[in-house]
Amino acid sequence: MSDLALSEDAAVVLALAGTAIPFSDSAESEAEHWLRILRMHGQVGSAMQALGVGERPLEGERKPGPGPQRFRRGGENVVDLVTARAVKIARTRSATLVGTIDVFEAVRDIYGGFFDDVLYAHGASSEELLERLASAPEERRSAAHHTSE
Numbered sequence: 001m002s003d004l005a006l007s008e009d010a011a012v013v014l015a016l017a018g019t020a021i022p023f024s025d026s027a028e029s030e031a032e033h034w035l036r037i038l039r040m041h042g043q044v045g046s047a048m049q050a051l052g053v054g055e056r057p058l059e060g061e062r063k064p065g066p067g068p069q070r071f072r073r074g075g076e077n078v079v080d081l082v083t084a085r086a087v088k089i090a091r092t093r094s095a096t097l098v099g100t101i102d103v104f105e106a107v108r109d110i111y112g113g114f115f116d117d118v119l120y121a122h123g124a125s126s127e128e129l130l131e132r133l134a135s136a137p138e139e140r141r142s143a144a145h146h147t148s149e
Contacts, residue, residue: 010098035118078110081106
């Protein structure tokens, strides 16, 4: 089976991330870029905005974490990793398109606590966002094909 097609919104998110992520200097910075991009597109963006996730972190809203976290991606292109993971997630749920929900879940899988902490700092928890997304209809935007090779 060939790669699943991307929804328009998922394609935009991945394209924007491809231009922004290379300018990040840390995992936290990468997670911040993903959040800012995701909050503007698709079901994930609508859900984030409905929850009041802002462009900037709330003052003093850092979730207490386990301390410094180590993050290594082995020099691979993280956008390719997220894309591959999003396709796998979409296939697992028998979707016909890869949507922003799949991209969001892939980002969470890859960044773990980094992304959850950034989301929390912007005013929502991953649990709140997942709950809102669970009640939303599936993304059905027209597809844009994505080739990862």
